[in-house]
Amino acid sequence: MECRASFGVMLTAASGRVARDGDVRPETHLSEVAHAFAPGAALRHAARLGHGHINDTFLVELDRGGRGQRLVLQRLNRQVFADPLAVMSNIERVLDHLRRTLAGFAPEVRARRVLTLVHTGEGSAWTCDSAGEVWRAYLFIERARSGATAGVPAEAFQVARAFGEFLRRLADYDGPPLAVTIPAFHDTRRRVDALVAAVARDAAGRVAGCRKEIDLALEQQPLAAVLLDLHEGGLVPERITHNDTKLDNVLLDEITGEALAVLDLDTVMPGMALADFGDLVRSGVTTAAEDEPDCSRVEADPELFAALTAGFLDGVAKLLRPVEVEHLAVAGQVVTYEIAVRFLTDHLDGDTYFRIGRPGHNLDRARTQLALLRSLQRQQGAFRRIAARSAIEAGVGS
Incomplete structure (x- = not known):
């Protein structure tokens, strides 16, 4: 499996087929993916996050030289998103624009109002694991919960x-x-x-x-x-x-x-x-x-x-x-x-x-x-x- 590092280029499989999402358990690649976004960090703990129908999402806890950090890692479902790199290009542009619209707010406020993509050591907003699957990472927003309580x-x-x-x-x-x-x-x-x-x-x-x-x-x-x-x-x-x-x-x-x-x-x-x-x-x-x-x-x-x-x-x-x-x-x-x-x-x-x-x-x-x-x-x-x-x-x- 090959992952080509340029936007607009489709992922290709050496076997001539595109892997169906779920062919490889994503949990097996978490340490590898975490290292790409946080070189030198040790993976302390990982757990699935949310109840999405499409992508695989994990909350990971890292040890970065004695300092803890939590990231959200997501594996994109290539069966649904045929061009995941175009997805990532869109997201980068949208987040950049949203952040500019909040330019008058303090940095700590912007960090809670707009998602922050984590870049790899090479400066990319995405990475591929050894199975050729595309992953991204966001900073975990602390003291927040996902979604409204039904009926409130x-x-x-x-x-x-x-x-x-x-x-x-x-x-x-x-x-x-x-x-x-x-x-x-x-x-x-x-x-x-x-x-x-x-x-x-x-x-x-x-x-x-x-x-x-x-x-x-x-x-x-x-x-x-x-x-x-x-x-x-x-x-x-x-x-x-x-x-x-x-x-x-x-x-x-x-x-x-x-x-x-x-x-x-x-x-x-x-x-x-x-x-x-x-x-x-x-x-x-x-x-x-x-x-x-x-x-x-x-x-x-x-x-x-x-x-x-x-x-x-x-x-x-x-x-x-x-x-x-x-x-x-x-x-x-x-x-x-x-x-x-x-x-x-x-x-x-x-x-x-x-x-x-x-x-x-x-x-x-x-x-x-x-x-x-x-x-x-x-x-x-x-x-x-x-x-x-x-x-x-x-x-x-x-």
Whole structure:
């Protein structure tokens, strides 16, 4: 396996195949990777960090000549990110820009509000292990926790505000164009087409066991065009967006509960602000887990929606157009539908994309998203009124 040290060059395998993520246990390379980012340091302890579906993330404790240091090491999933070096180029540019927007703050404040990439001894923001896998390292932000507590409006507000501010701070980005790290990421029509194709090929022999879910998903096809039609018609602009706005992707201060840094920047690229808000609603509007097996417990909470809307609009300030504000309530439906379709497609294909923890895990996830979608649709009138009231209070969209 070879890892070529230049951006824009794909990783290649001597055998002619690209290793599937998980072919080699990443834990076996932690000492090697830690040494690349901290030459001469000894690895004291390592543990998995977070519950991400895609990359492998570890918190490592190092001994650097008697001085302790904690880093976050992440192995990028090359099955998902075909060009991980383009991902890293994007992240470096985005972090540099965000840091400049906070130039008036003290260095210790900036270090808690923006992630800090650690560079190797050769000055690179990434390294390859002996199996050819790409890794990066961030400084661990102390006295912080990942994500809001489900069902707590004040914390939902903080996370939403952080994502809104993220959009606003990147609105004047004037550096080199960011790479599209996953093409057609929020093209919901293509996601539905992929589901239809998965049903037709029935690669894992699972179609018969989830006909109900397939029918429910296909009945909702008109949702797939809602945001795309706005964008293609020139009504909503392309912006630099996060594209993975889950509650877990913002750090909160352990003491104050204030939002700190936005995490998981792999999918930062051109997109729609409405998709970011929609994914935020999907993640934060219910107390049910994303894979809740009891769909009767999946309900959209108007108080949480109000907190998410108010926080997002506070963070984004005057950036959004009126038409974007008008579609905040439906955005949650669209992205919830899109993710339901993706989970269901992956289940039918044999769980090749999202990491699973049990048989039928992706089917449970799809069922949960479909249940949440139904709840959002039942309450859409109330949610539209909440969004309109939040916009008036924030003085945006007009």
